Amino acid sequence: MVNVFLNGRYIGEHKDPASFIEKIKEMRRNGNLPTELNVAYYKEEDSIYILTDKGRARRPLIVVKDGKPLLTKEHIEKLKKNEISWDDLVKQGVIEYLDAEEEENAYIALDEKDLTPEHTHLEISPTIIMGPQANMVPYAQHSLSYRITLGAKMTKQALGLYTANVPIRADTDVSIIHYPQIPIVKTQMYDLLKVEDHPIGQNVVVAIMPFDGYNIQDAIVINKGSIERGLFRATTYRPYKCEELRYPGGQTDIIKIPDKDIKGYRTEHAYRYLEEDGIIVPEAEVGPGDVLVGKVSPPRFLASLEEFRVGTEAQRETSTTLQHAEQGIVESVLISESEEGNKFVKVKVRDERIPELGDKFASRHGQKGVVGLIVPEEDMPFTADGIIPDIIFSPHSIPTRMTVSHLIEVLGGKVGALYGKYVDATAFQSMSEFELRKMLKEAGFREDGSEIMYDGRTGEEIKARIFIGSQYYYRLKHMVANKIHARSRGPVQLLTRQPTEGRAKEGGLRLGEMEKDCLVGHGASLLLKERFDSDKTVLPVCKKCGLVAIYNKYKNKTMCPVCGENAPVTFVEMSYAFKLLLDELKSMGIYPKLKIKPKY
Amino acid sequence: MTLPPSIEEQLKELKEMLKLNKAQMEKLRKIAEKQYEKSLIEPGEAVGVVAAQSIGEPGTQLTLRTKLLAGATEMTVTQGLPRLIEIFDARSEPSTPAMTIFLKPSYATSEAKVEEIALRLLEISLEDISKEINVDLLRMRIEIELDPAKMKKFKVKEKDVLKRISEYFKSAKITTGAYKINIKPKEEDMDIKKLYRLRVKLKGLHIAGIKGIKQVLPIKFGNDWIIKTAGSNLKEVLKLPEVDIERTKTNDIFEIWRVLGIEAARNAIIEETLDVLKNQGIEVDVRHIMLVADIMTNDGTIKGIGRYGVSSAKASVLARASFEVPLKHLFSAAVKGEVDELRSVVENVMVNQPVPVGTGMVDLRVKKGDKK
Numbered sequence: 001m002v003n004v005f006l007n008g009r010y011i012g013e014h015k016d017p018a019s020f021i022e023k024i025k026e027m028r029r030n031g032n033l034p035t036e037l038n039v040a041y042y043k044e045e046d047s048i049y050i051l052t053d054k055g056r057a058r059r060p061l062i063v064v065k066d067g068k069p070l071l072t073k074e075h076i077e078k079l080k081k082n083e084i085s086w087d088d089l090v091k092q093g094v095i096e097y098l099d100a101e102e103e104e105n106a107y108i109a110l111d112e113k114d115l116t117p118e119h120t121h122l123e124i125s126p127t128i129i130m131g132p133q134a135n136m137v138p139y140a141q142h143s144l145s146y147r148i149t150l151g152a153k154m155t156k157q158a159l160g161l162y163t164a165n166v167p168i169r170a171d172t173d174v175s176i177i178h179y180p181q182i183p184i185v186k187t188q189m190y191d192l193l194k195v196e197d198h199p200i201g202q203n204v205v206v207a208i209m210p211f212d213g214y215n216i217q218d219a220i221v222i223n224k225g226s227i228e229r230g231l232f233r234a235t236t237y238r239p240y241k242c243e244e245l246r247y248p249g250g251q252t253d254i255i256k257i258p259d260k261d262i263k264g265y266r267t268e269h270a271y272r273y274l275e276e277d278g279i280i281v282p283e284a285e286v287g288p289g290d291v292l293v294g295k296v297s298p299p300r301f302l303a304s305l306e307e308f309r310v311g312t313e314a315q316r317e318t319s320t321t322l323q324h325a326e327q328g329i330v331e332s333v334l335i336s337e338s339e340e341g342n343k344f345v346k347v348k349v350r351d352e353r354i355p356e357l358g359d360k361f362a363s364r365h366g367q368k369g370v371v372g373l374i375v376p377e378e379d380m381p382f383t384a385d386g387i388i389p390d391i392i393f394s395p396h397s398i399p400t401r402m403t404v405s406h407l408i409e410v411l412g413g414k415v416g417a418l419y420g421k422y423v424d425a426t427a428f429q430s431m432s433e434f435e436l437r438k439m440l441k442e443a444g445f446r447e448d449g450s451e452i453m454y455d456g457r458t459g460e461e462i463k464a465r466i467f468i469g470s471q472y473y474y475r476l477k478h479m480v481a482n483k484i485h486a487r488s489r490g491p492v493q494l495l496t497r498q499p500t501e502g503r504a505k506e507g508g509l510r511l512g513e514m515e516k517d518c519l520v521g522h523g524a525s526l527l528l529k530e531r532f533d534s535d536k537t538v539l540p541v542c543k544k545c546g547l548v549a550i551y552n553k554y555k556n557k558t559m560c561p562v563c564g565e566n567a568p569v570t571f572v573e574m575s576y577a578f579k580l581l582l583d584e585l586k587s588m589g590i591y592p593k594l595k596i597k598p599k600y
Numbered sequence: 601m602t603l604p605p606s607i608e609e610q611l612k613e614l615k616e617m618l619k620l621n622k623a624q625m626e627k628l629r630k631i632a633e634k635q636y637e638k639s640l641i642e643p644g645e646a647v648g649v650v651a652a653q654s655i656g657e658p659g660t661q662l663t664l665r666t667k668l669l670a671g672a673t674e675m676t677v678t679q680g681l682p683r684l685i686e687i688f689d690a691r692s693e694p695s696t697p698a699m700t701i702f703l704k705p706s707y708a709t710s711e712a713k714v715e716e717i718a719l720r721l722l723e724i725s726l727e728d729i730s731k732e733i734n735v736d737l738l739r740m741r742i743e744i745e746l747d748p749a750k751m752k753k754f755k756v757k758e759k760d761v762l763k764r765i766s767e768y769f770k771s772a773k774i775t776t777g778a779y780k781i782n783i784k785p786k787e788e789d790m791d792i793k794k795l796y797r798l799r800v801k802l803k804g805l806h807i808a809g810i811k812g813i814k815q816v817l818p819i820k821f822g823n824d825w826i827i828k829t830a831g832s833n834l835k836e837v838l839k840l841p842e843v844d845i846e847r848t849k850t851n852d853i854f855e856i857w858r859v860l861g862i863e864a865a866r867n868a869i870i871e872e873t874l875d876v877l878k879n880q881g882i883e884v885d886v887r888h889i890m891l892v893a894d895i896m897t898n899d900g901t902i903k904g905i906g907r908y909g910v911s912s913a914k915a916s917v918l919a920r921a922s923f924e925v926p927l928k929h930l931f932s933a934a935v936k937g938e939v940d941e942l943r944s945v946v947e948n949v950m951v952n953q954p955v956p957v958g959t960g961m962v963d964l965r966v967k968k969g970d971k972k
Contacts, residue, residue, distance in 0.1 A: 523645065525957050529960075585934075
């Protein structure tokens with residue numbers, strides 16, 4: 001006897017599980033039971049689970065009987081003519097939804113030609129093995145799975161027009177590409193996801209050839225003319241916030257142009273774009289250090305209030321400014337009220353990002369690369385028809401990665417451009433390479449997609465035929481403008497006096513442990529000392545007790561707090577970090593005595 | 601100038617081969633001396649750092665996973681990075697102990713002969729040669745049924761098995777039948793739990809062969825027959841008359857140290873390290889590895905490269921404190937009143953002084969009052 005459960009509750013027993021389940025399924029398909037019902041038989045537990053709960057993940061499959069799918073050509077014809085709908089198919093029991101439990105008992109074929117009498121279901125499309133992003137890779141069946149994964153990952157980083165209401169939004173750090181295009185070579189997923197409404201790249205003419213070594217190591221060469229015509233041009237938006245906070249004691253921040261005698265007043269230059277209300281004018285060109293919203297705050301400690309000051313002296317400057325290494329044009333200003341009812345200002349700054357050396361681009365096949373050179377249009381190679389590529393891609397990126405789909409896409413793009421049609425490149429059901437070649441030949445081109453090209457600088461014919469075609473390219477969000485960084489002198493940390501870390505704080509580039517070992521290995525010990533001089537200090541040290549002494553600059557006198565006025569004191573050069581270590585040792589109750597002796 | 605013995609030997613060989621006279625020989629010697637001097641390390645060269653880099657950089661290319669050599673006539677021995685870590689950490693036992701046993705030519709005459717020797721090496725426990733070892737609860741005894749086929753294969757006689765068992769269980773009552781042994785323990789051990797424990801002990805009872813040798817594999821190696829083993833017992837293997845003592849090896853460095861002494865262990869470290877690197881197709885100069893091996897063994901014991909080994913033996917307080925667990929080192933140094941002389945690299949980097957290496961080693965000294 002088999003236990004039967006309905007939604008986890010025991011409801012009875014049955015003698016013959018197989019026929020029982022078969023009957024339930026039959027009734028569901030006939031419409032006598034709800035289509036939302038699923039049933040599963042657990043052999044190990046010897047129990048049947050009938051599930052009608054809400055919240056189960058279910059997916060549609062074509063029902064198969066005796067090795068034949070119930071969905072016939074007639075159904076498809078009727079669907080095309082809009083005579084029946086999807087719901088009708090579900091009602092007829094041609095298509096049914098399985099949940100995770102019932103799927104355990106099902107035997108599902110991926111493709112119609114794999115069907116055997118044992119199969120119970122058929123996938124609606126074999127592309128179901130991939131997710132939405134992976135399905136956006138054209139001709140995915142022709143490349144390694146890892147490359148598809150990479151392609152899917154980079155799809156997420158591509159710039160596009162992700163929403164149409166950009167002007168009224170205040171998303172942090174987003175970029176919008178100026179002229180996004182629908183790909184010529186696309187998959188079914190593009191229609192399903194409505195990528196046409198928010199495209200994520202542009203169709204470019206790609207020539208696969210080396211270019212004087214400027215596209216080695218996955219770099220790409222871009223046509224300057226294309227960039228000037230707006231190819232991959234993007235705008236980055238960044239909002240800045242400023243709020244008039246309230247403090248205990250009835251004091252508040254005030255948004256205004258700060259008075260000159262205020263503590264922490266910047267230069268007059270920094271406030272130059274502020275209007276009378278203390279907020280910047282739209283369309284102002286701002287750079288690092290420029291004030292967007294002027295603001296003054298009451299003194300931090302109430303104690304300082306007691307010192308009876310006149311005027312605004314005690315107030316602090318707390319304006320919102322542009323960070324180091326940031327620039328742009330003020331796009332819009334929003335004045336509103338925060339949740340607490342304070343005055344609240346948001347300033348959106350826009351910055352145009354024209355493709356430059358080092359910006360990252362990628363095709364849809366995991367073939368990413370940075371711009372290695374921007375070539376004037378007249379110096380670019382051209383075909384006999386006068387076609388000049390937008391991008392020159394290195395042939396060395398192909399063999400080791402085996403991204404055949406990349407090449408077929410170029411071919412497909414060329415065919416699509418010539419016939420003025422979209423090319424379907426959905427995995428497993430795309431147009432074959434053979435057909436593409438045939439179409440290309442009919443259009444009067446070489447069937448392998450290669451063409452004779454001429455060097456733009458010399459006008460000479462290039463000795464090899466160049467594979468050239470159209471392809472969809474992404475501009476990825478990693479741009480040099482956000483990353484470029486160098487420093488010679490700059491801010492240091494308060495505690496250690498060592499350089500700050502990170503680009504935002506204009507930090508230094510760390511010479512780490514292993515880099516140090518390199519200098520030691522070369523025996524360049526004086527160079528090493530110089531490199532670590534960033535926190536160098538000269539301290540007075542008492543020779544008698546070996547502790548740090550005191551130097552009085554006004555009297556030009558030294559003294560030791562332990563040994564008294566006349567103690568022998570010398571000046572010793574050391575790192576500030578070491579001085580800190582000495583202090584810490586003292587705090588631990590350890591007496592770090594420095595033994596001083598002359599060097600020579 | 602004295603040249604190292606190996607170069608002297610090469611010179612001698614050359615002299616005989618080319619039939620050089622005395623003057624020519626003198627000239628050759630001069631050239632050799634000059635070249636030798638050239639190849640010497642300069643004072644102040646940071647040999648330790650260079651050695652660390654020379655081993656560390658190729659170490660990044662080592663395979664992390666141990667490959668399983670399916671079907672190959674090789675024992676699976678830990679290789680690559682895990683093995684390298686094992687050697688430098690000075691683990692007291694390798695994860696896969698293994699021996700390569702060379703035989704004296706007079707014994708290794710045919711494959712059958714070698715196989716016979718190999719079988720004699722193999723550790724055989726009672727379990728290996730018996731069909732069943734059961735506890736008879738009714739009669740409160742253990743019944744062992746020996747497997748004649750297996751006994752024949754391992755060349756073990758029933759008589760010897762009986763002898764081993766009676767040696768081991770002197771107080772028990774033992775009765776025998778045809779390939780059957782029944783053991784009845786003494787009265788006070790008549791307890792079910794104890795009986796089962798006894799059964800486990802019996803299973804692992806060492807009957808024949810050498811303890812620790814778990815697998816044997818005779819292989820033709822050039823003109824020689826060698827026996828590769830899984831498991832290692834150098835001391836016992838070297839006692840066998842058939843074994844060529846000079847060439848037989850084990851990968852258990854601590855065992856080499858115990859049996860043959862620290863110099864042999866040093867050589868073993870060098871050879872094992874080189875072996876690992878060579879297996880992965882990486883060439884590292886021996887001298888780097890020799891330096892590491894010297895540091896690991898210079899006090900007569902094997903110390904690992906790490907917190908509990910070499911690093912804890914550093915002279916400088918600051919250097920030790922900067923490595924790991926600083927508080928422990930600082931407090932113990934304070935209690936002992938240690939003085940840091942700032943003689944090594946790390947300390948000097950910390951106080952921002954030139955490190956005493958390379959250009960930082962030399963000082964300028966001026967003699968006062970000697971003006972003319």
